[in-house]
Amino acid sequence: MNNEQPLLDVRNLWIKAQDQFILNGLDLQIRPGEVHAIMGPNGSGKSTLVQSLAGHPGYTIEKGEISFDGEDLLTLTPEERARRGLFLAFQYPVEISGLGNGYFLKAAVNAVREARGQIPYDAVEFLKAFRELAPLVGLGQDFLERGVNAGFSGGEKKRNEILQMLLLEPRLALLDETDSGLDVDALKLVARGVNATRSKDRSIVLVTHYQRLLDYIDPDVVHVLIKGRIVRSGTRELAHEIERGGYEPLLATMA
Amino acid sequence: MSSPVESFRPRALPGSSPTRIRSWDDALKHAAKALEIHAPPDRHDERWLYTRAQDFLPPLTDSGEIAASPESELGTELTPPTSSEEVLLLEDGKLGDPEARRRDGLRHGVTLRTMREAWSEDPALMKRIALRSPIRDRYFVWWNTAHLDDGYVVVVSRERPHHRPLQILWRSPNALAVRRLLLILEPGARLDLVECEAARPNQLRHLVRDIHLEREATLHHALLDVPGVNENWLWTTGVVADEKAAYHALGVHAGARKARHEICVDLIGARAHATLDAAVLLPSKHVFDLQTEIVHRADATESRQLVHAATSARATAVYGGTIVVESATKGVVAHQQSRGLLLDPASDIDSRPELHIRSDDVLCTHGASIGAIDPEGLFYLQSRGLNASQARALLLRAFALRVLETFPAAASAALRTTLAERLEVLVRLLVPEAGL
Numbered sequence: 001m002n003n004e005q006p007l008l009d010v011r012n013l014w015i016k017a018q019d020q021f022i023l024n025g026l027d028l029q030i031r032p033g034e035v036h037a038i039m040g041p042n043g044s045g046k047s048t049l050v051q052s053l054a055g056h057p058g059y060t061i062e063k064g065e066i067s068f069d070g071e072d073l074l075t076l077t078p079e080e081r082a083r084r085g086l087f088l089a090f091q092y093p094v095e096i097s098g099l100g101n102g103y104f105l106k107a108a109v110n111a112v113r114e115a116r117g118q119i120p121y122d123a124v125e126f127l128k129a130f131r132e133l134a135p136l137v138g139l140g141q142d143f144l145e146r147g148v149n150a151g152f153s154g155g156e157k158k159r160n161e162i163l164q165m166l167l168l169e170p171r172l173a174l175l176d177e178t179d180s181g182l183d184v185d186a187l188k189l190v191a192r193g194v195n196a197t198r199s200k201d202r203s204i205v206l207v208t209h210y211q212r213l214l215d216y217i218d219p220d221v222v223h224v225l226i227k228g229r230i231v232r233s234g235t236r237e238l239a240h241e242i243e244r245g246g247y248e249p250l251l252a253t254m255a
Numbered sequence: 256m257s258s259p260v261e262s263f264r265p266r267a268l269p270g271s272s273p274t275r276i277r278s279w280d281d282a283l284k285h286a287a288k289a290l291e292i293h294a295p296p297d298r299h300d301e302r303w304l305y306t307r308a309q310d311f312l313p314p315l316t317d318s319g320e321i322a323a324s325p326e327s328e329l330g331t332e333l334t335p336p337t338s339s340e341e342v343l344l345l346e347d348g349k350l351g352d353p354e355a356r357r358r359d360g361l362r363h364g365v366t367l368r369t370m371r372e373a374w375s376e377d378p379a380l381m382k383r384i385a386l387r388s389p390i391r392d393r394y395f396v397w398w399n400t401a402h403l404d405d406g407y408v409v410v411v412s413r414e415r416p417h418h419r420p421l422q423i424l425w426r427s428p429n430a431l432a433v434r435r436l437l438l439i440l441e442p443g444a445r446l447d448l449v450e451c452e453a454a455r456p457n458q459l460r461h462l463v464r465d466i467h468l469e470r471e472a473t474l475h476h477a478l479l480d481v482p483g484v485n486e487n488w489l490w491t492t493g494v495v496a497d498e499k500a501a502y503h504a505l506g507v508h509a510g511a512r513k514a515r516h517e518i519c520v521d522l523i524g525a526r527a528h529a530t531l532d533a534a535v536l537l538p539s540k541h542v543f544d545l546q547t548e549i550v551h552r553a554d555a556t557e558s559r560q561l562v563h564a565a566t567s568a569r570a571t572a573v574y575g576g577t578i579v580v581e582s583a584t585k586g587v588v589a590h591q592q593s594r595g596l597l598l599d600p601a602s603d604i605d606s607r608p609e610l611h612i613r614s615d616d617v618l619c620t621h622g623a624s625i626g627a628i629d630p631e632g633l634f635y636l637q638s639r640g641l642n643a644s645q646a647r648a649l650l651l652r653a654f655a656l657r658v659l660e661t662f663p664a665a666a667s668a669a670l671r672t673t674l675a676e677r678l679e680v681l682v683r684l685l686v687p688e689a690g691l
Contacts, residue, residue, distance in 0.1 A: 054638050057630065078637035079646075087638075094635040098653030098660065107649065108639035115640065147653070164639065 004031045005070070007203050008053070008172055013064035015045075015052055015228075021062070022048040024228035030172065033200040037214055038207050039239060040225035041247045046207045047091055049225070050174040054088035055081050068172070083115035085171030089161035089178050091207075095149040101160070102144030105130070109167050133166040137193040155186035162193035173197065174205045179213040191216030211243040224250055276382060279374040279405075286400035295394055302517075305573040305605060306544040310513040311395065311489040313431050313459055321402075321431065331455075364415030364444070370406035370435060384437065388465050389519040389550065390493030399433055399463040399491070406435025406463075411472075413443040418667045420477075421446060425462065426453035432460040440472035440500075447475045447670045454483030454511075464492040468500035470524065475503045475666040478516075479677050482509035482538055482684065490516040498524030498553075503663050506533040507655075507677040509684065510543030510570070519548040522556035532561040532662065534655040536681040537570035537602075544573040551579065551617075555586040562593040563658045565651055566602035567685055575607045578621070582613040589617070595625035596654050598647070598685065648689035652682045 006029040015023040022045045030036055040046050052059045053066065055078035066073040068086060076084070096104070109129070110120035121129065134140065137159040149157050158178050165173050175194065179187055194204065194217050206213060214222075214236055222238040223230045224247070231250055232238065242250075276282050295308035314322045374381045390396050409423075425434055440446055452460065468474060480488070488511055494502050502520060520529045531547050549558045564572035578589045595604035606623040628650055636646035655678045662671065683689075 056634055077643070078634060079640050079642045082638055082640040090635065090638075094629075094632050096632055096635075096650065096653050098655070098657035099649055104636075104639075104649065107645065108636075108641060111642070111645065112640040168640065 006030055006067075007032050007069055009065075009067045010053075011065045013049075013052075013066065014062040015048055015064075016060045016062050017048065017058060022059070022228055023052075025064070026225075026229055028223070028230060030203050030205065032171075032203055033198075034220045035198065035204045035206065035217065037219040037222045037236075037239065038205060038225050038230075039209065039222065039242055041251075042209075044225045045228040046225055047176055048228075050088055050176045050205065050207055053081075053174060054078060054086060079111070082168070082170075083112050085169075087165050087168055087170035087173045089158075089165060089173065089175040091176040091178075091180065093149045093152075093157045093161055095147070095152075097147040097150035099148050100144065101146055101148055102126075102130075104148050105144075105164065105167060108164070112168050129167060134163055136166065136189075136196050137162050138189045139163060154181040155183065155189075158182060158186065158190055159193070162190050166193060166197055169197075171201065172203045172205070174207070176207045177209065178206070179208055179210065187213065188216060211239040214239050226250060226254065276385060277378055279371040282374070282385065282400055283403070286397040289392075289397040290394075290401055293394055293397070301607070302546050302575050305571060306513050306515045306542065308394070310487050311459065311461065311515065312398075363419060364412040365421060366410045366412075368408045368410075370403075370408055370437065373408040373437070384439070384465065384467050384495075387467070387495050387521075387523070388493045389495065389521040389548075390463070390465070390491055390517070393491060393517070395461065395489060395491055395517075396463050396493075399435060399461050402431075402433045402461075403435050406437065408437045408439070410439045410441065411444045411446045412441045413445070415444055415446055418447070418669075420449050420667055420670045420673070422449040422451070424451055424453065425460075427455075427458070427460070430458060432458060434460075434462045435464075436462070437465045437467070438474075439467045440469060440474055442469040443471045444469070445473045447477075447667045449477045449479065449670060449673050451479035452481060452488070454481045454486055456484035456486060458483065458486045458488075460486070460488040462488070462490045464490070466492065466494040466502065468494070468496045468502055468527075470497045471499045472497070473501040473503075473665070475663065475670055476505070477670055477674050478504060478506040478508075479673075480506075480508050480511070480514065482541065482681075483511060486511045487513040489514075490518075492516065492518040494518070494520040494529065496520065496522050496524060496527035496529060499526045499528075500524060501528040501663075503530045503666065504532065505530075505658065505662050505674055506535075506545075507674055507681065508533060508535045508537075508543050508545075509681055510535065510537045510541035510572070512540070513542050513544075515544040515546070517546045519550070520558070521550050521552060522558065523552050524556075525553045526555045526557075527553060528556065529558045530560070530661075530663070531558070532658050533563070533574075534658040534678055534681075535562065535564035535572050535574075536651070536655055536678070536685055537564070537566045537572055538684055539567045540569045541567075542571045542573075544571075544575075546573075546575045546577075548577040548579065549589065550581065551584055551587045551589060552581050554584055556584070557588040558590070559661075560591040560593075561658055561661055562606075563596070563654055564593070564604055564606075565596040565598055565654060565685070566604055568599040568601050570599075571603040571605075573605045575609065576621075577609040577611070578619060579611045580614050580617050580619065584614045585616040587614060587617045587619070589619045591621040593623045594654070595623075596651070597625065597627050598651070600627075642689075644686055644689040648682055648686035651686060652678070655682065 008030040010028040013026040224232040608621040
C-alpha cells in the first residue's frame with residue numbers, strides 16, 4: 001500500500017435503482033498503481049458500484065462523495081469521466097451491428113486523445129497502435145471490419161473490452177466480471193492484456209465472483225462487498241478464504 | 256378497398272381500352288381518358304393515410320389549367336455528387352444532341368431513345384411491355400402520362416459490363432417536373448444503376464419508372480434523393496421480373512415536405528427474385544411515405560424487404576409493405592422486416608405489413624419494431640469518450656448501414672460506395688452537432 005493521495009476516493013456512497021437502495025454507505029480508496037479486487041455474492045452491488053462510477057444514468061446517487069484525482073466525479077458526464085481516464089470494461093458488452101470496430105475504436109481513441117491535448121491518430125497511426133496491442137489479446141486485423149461485438153463469442157467480447165482499455169490508456173480501469181464465461185485460455189489472454197497495462201500510474205479494479213482470475217492478476221487489496229457495503233478487506237489470502245468457505249461465514253457475522 | 260392484385264387488372268375505359276394502344280399518342284389519349292373517369296385516391300384507401308393525392312397535384316387556375324409557378328420561387332438546384340464515369344443526364348423533354356447520346360449513353364451495351372421513338376420503331380414490343388406493367392392502372396401513372404411531352408427508354412443488353420455503374424441524374428428547371436423512364440434489361444443482361452434527382456426548392460416532381468427484366472437479367476438499383484426545401488415529389492415504380500431475373504433495390508431517402516414512393520414488383524417467372532430495401536433518414540419536418548407491393552405469381556420466387564427508418568423532430572416516416580402470394584404457386588419465400596428509430600419523441604413512424612397468402616407451399620415472415628435509441632448503446636459509446644451527439648450519430652449510422660450490409664455481394668463496389676457515402680451525408684445532416 002502506498003501513501004499517495006487516492007486516485008479514486010469514494011465516501012459514504014448510497015445508491016438507489018428502481019426505488020431500492022443497492023449501495024448503503026460504501027467507502028473505497030484506490031491509490032495510483034494499485035490493483036483492487038472486489039468480490040461478493042450475487043446482488044451485493046458490485047456492478048452497480050462500477051457502473052455508477054462510469055456514470056450510468058440508471059442509478060441515482062442519494063448520498064455520498066466520489067472524487068477522481070481530486071475532481072468531483074459526480075458532476076461529470078460519462079464521456080468526461082472517460083476522457084479523464086476512467087474506463088469500464090462491461091460485464092455484458094453492447095452489440096452494435098452496422099458499426100465497424102475499426103471506425104468505432106478510432107473515433108473513441110481520438111475523442112479521448114483530443115480531450116487530453118494529444119494529436120488525433122490518422123488512419124495509419126491508428127492501425128499501428130492497433131497492430132501493437134491487438135496481439136496481446138489474440139485479435140487479428142479482420143476484427144476491425146466486424147460490427148462492434150456483433151456475433152462475437154463471449155471470449156471475443158471480453159477481449160475486445162480489454163483491447164479498448166489498452167487503446168484508451170485509462171488511469172483507472174474498472175473490470176466488471178471480465179472473467180465470467182471465459183475458458184482458461186481466454187482467461188489467460190485477458191489477464192495478459194490486463195497485466196500489460198499495469199503501471200505505477202494506472203489503477204485497476206477487478207470485480208469478480210471467483211478467485212481464479214486472481215491466479216493470473218495479482219491484486220494488492222481484496223474487498224468483500226455484501227449488501228451494498230464493503231464488509232472486509234485484506235490480501236489475496238482473503239480470496240482463497242472465500243473460495244474455500246464461501247460467503248456464508250461473512251453473512252453470518254452480519255446477521 | 257380493392258385488393259392489391261385487383262388494382263393491377265386492366266380496366267375498361269369507354270372508347271379507350273389499353274389493348275387498343277398502338278402508339279405513344281394512343282397512350283397519351285388513353286391516359287387522358289382515364290383521368291376524366293377516375294378520381295384521385297383518397298384516404299379511404301389505407302395506403303393514402305399519411306400523404307394525400309393533393310400533395311402531388313399542382314394548383315389549378317379557375318379554368319382548370321395548371322397554374323404556373325413563377326421561376327423566382329425556385330431556388331438553386333441541389334445536385335447530388337456524380338459517382339460514376341457514365342452519367343446519363345436526363346432533362347425534361349430534352350435528350351441532348353444525337354452525338355452526345357452516342358458518346359455517353361449509347362456505349363457499353365446501353366441504348367437510349369425517347370418513348371415516342373421506341374413506340375414508332377417497335378410498337379409490338381412496347382405494347383407487350385405496357386400491358387405487363389404492374390402500375391399501368393394507377394391514377395398517378397395516368398396523370399404522369401397525360402402530362403408528359405415524352406419519356407425515355409433505356410435498353411441494356413448482355414454486352415454491358417455490370418461492374419460499371421450507370422448513373423441516371425434527373426434534373427429539371429421547372430416548378431413542375433414530370434418524367435418517365437422505361438428500363439428494359441434484355442435476357443441475361445446485368446446492370447448496376449444509380450438513380451438520383453437534383454432538387455429545387457418549391458418544386459413538384461413526378462417520376463414514373465417501368466422496369467422490365469427479361470429472363471436471367473439482374474438489376475442492382477440504388478435510388479437516392481437529395482433533401483431539398485419545401486418540395487414535394489412522387490415516384491411510382493413498376494417492376495416485372497421474368498424467369499430467374501433478379502431485382503435488387505436499395506433506396507437512401509431523406510424525404511421532402513411530402514415525398515412518396517410506390518413500388519410494385521411482379522415476379523412472373525419461376526425463380527425470379529426481388530429485394531426492396533430502404534434506409535430512410537428524415538431531417539426535421541420531412542415526410543417520406545414508402546408503399547411497396549411484391550406479387551409472387553410463379554413458383555420458387557423469392558423476395559425480401561428490409562426498411563430502416565429514423566425520424567428527427569416532427570418528421571414522419573411511413574412504410575406500407577404488401578406481399579401477395581398467388582394461389583397455385585409453390586416454393587415461394589418472402590420476408591419483410593421494418594425497424595423504426597424515433598430520434599425525437601415528437602416524430603412519427605408508421606409501419607403496416609400486409610400479407611395476402613393464397614398458397615400453402617410458402618415460407619413467409621414479417622416483423623416490425625419502432626423504438627428510441629438504445630440507452631445502453633448510448634452509454635456504452637459515451638463510456639468510451641464519445642459525447643452524446645457523437646454516440647447518437649454512430650448509432651444512427653450503424654442503424655442505416657445495417658441495410659447496406661444486406662445488399663447482394665454481387666453488386667459492384669462502386670455502387671456500394673455510392674450508397675454508403677449518401678448514408679454518411681444524411682447522418683451528418685441529421686446529427687450535425689456530432690461533427691463527424
